[in-house]
Amino acid sequence: MVTIKDIAARLNVSASTVGRALADDSRISAAMKQRVQEVAGEIGYVANRAARMMRGVSSNLVGLIVPDVRNNFYSTIAHALSKCLEQEGFQLTLSESDDDRAAELRHVRELVSANVAGMILVPCARPLPATAKLLQTMPHIQLLREHTSLGKQWFGMDDVRALGLAVEHLLQLGHRRIAYIGPPMDLPTGAARLKGYRDALALSASHDPALELCGAPDDEMASGAGLGGLLRLERPPSAVVIAGVRHTHAVVNECIAMGIRVPEDLSVVGFGDEAGFGWWGAGLTTISLPVSEMATSCGLWFLHQLRQRATPLPPYRSISAPSLVVRGSTQEVADPEVLGRGGDPLAPAKTGSRNTRLRREASRL
Structure with a gap:
């Protein structure tokens, strides 16, 4: 291993002079510092970080x-x-x-x-x-x-605003049965995102705790207990907002596995804007994060x-x-079975072909 002594021998100076030059000591001339750096590079000298730390010098x-x-x-x-x-x-x-x-x-x-x-x-x-x-x-x-x-x-x-943007977009499209899939509430970000979802839904008086699913994306979320569980409800959601990047991956995979038509059967708003999200189907409507x-x-x-x-x-x-990127995974609610009797979006939905088909697809997992 090349040491300071090797550089000193090459330059015919003391090891202390080389050490001070490498430390950019003001007592050493600019010319000597340059010569030391040149020789250090030529013979492959690497500073001993452990020794520097023992002297109390902070690392880079x-x-x-x-x-x-x-x-x-x-x-x-x-x-x-x-x-x-x-x-x-x-x-x-x-x-x-x-x-x-x-x-x-x-x-x-x-x-x-x-x-x-x-x-x-x-x-x-x-x-x-x-x-x-x-x-x-x-x-x-x-x-x-x-x-x-x-x-x-x-x-x-602004995690609260991020989910607010997603829910507001779906409300404007006529959705009222809007599900939430996101990280655990014990995380500060998880609690803030769930709050944003709830606050936005409070304006429409359509909040249903049964449509909330919080947890890690790589266990229940990535199995039939995730989106599949929500779609097996008697009144499944017409849309879902997602509050995590890996949760978005899990939901997209479930949609593909179950043959869910997006947005015809289910409108989806993702979280994050990876390159692949724009390639899925007609493109994923999602929250873009700075x-x-x-x-x-x-x-x-x-x-x-x-x-x-x-x-x-x-x-x-x-x-x-954050900001909302609108692509092709969301659309207006046009199915009267979703809107309920008389076109009232807050009325109980009828048991019809869409709900029956969604539950049938979900039961395959």
């Missing part, structure tokens, strides 16, 4: 903890943050908590022990007190989800605080606005 690493790297939402965040940080000489290191608070604590502990410059995290539902205590020892910021126990710095989205912009803003603000060496970080909250 910034930790990012997310719940699930399979979620396109979080991979987009990681990419945007990485590009933002690398422009200032910082490198992003990624950890996955799987929404497990013990795993989250383990990752935080490892990043603190590595003396990272700072940490950005999407916290789990109930962070452990030890996690909050460790985070107090270094610059950190919460992204997307917010827990007051972890600090007063947060970048996120993911890259939010992550970049978070990264730039965090970099500014690191340069200012602010201790502790000043309180800061930033809320990004």
Whole structure:
């Protein structure tokens, strides 16, 4: 392994001079610093990060903890943050908590022990007190989800408004039996999105708790207990709003598996706007999320605080606005069996061909 002594021998100077040059010490001339850098590159010298940390020097690493790297939402965040940080000489290191608070604590502990410059995290539902205590020892910021126990710095989205946009769109099309499929309520984002759904439906006096389904997307949500369970109701929904990216994947897969005609049988509003969502059928009507912009803003603000060496970080909250992208997966309610007797959208729906067919398709799962 090439060391500082090898560079010193090549330049015929002391190892301390090389060390100071690599540390950009003001006592070393610009010419010497350049010569040291040139020789270091020629012979393949790499700084010993562990030794630097033992001397109390902070690394150029910034930790990012997310719940699930399979979620396109979080991979987009990681990419945007990485590009933002690398422009200032910082490198992003990624950890996955799987929404497990013990795993989250383990990752935080490892990043603190590595003396990272700072940490950005999407916290789990109930962070452990030890996690909050460790985070107090270094610059950190919460992204997307917010827990007051972890600090007063947060970048996120208007989750209430996101689901409000989806429901309002369907109400304008005449739908009243609107189902909700989303993340658990113990997550801050899950609770906010469910609130947005309920608040928007309250205006139409058509809220039915039986149409709400909250949970993780990779167990009941991705089986017949998800959309299939809702469609087996005596009065199935005419539309569904989805409050998670992976929940959207699960619903789309169920629609395909059950042969549900979208939007003829069921209008669907998704969450997130991945490229593939525009390719499905006539295109998925969905909530577009300002993911890259939010992550970049978070990264730039965090970099500014690191340069200012602010201790502790000043309180800061930033809320990004979602938008609705209308494509072909939603349409007006035209079936009188959906609208009920006399065309009243709030009247009980008749038991007719649409409801019977939907229950038959759902029962196949």
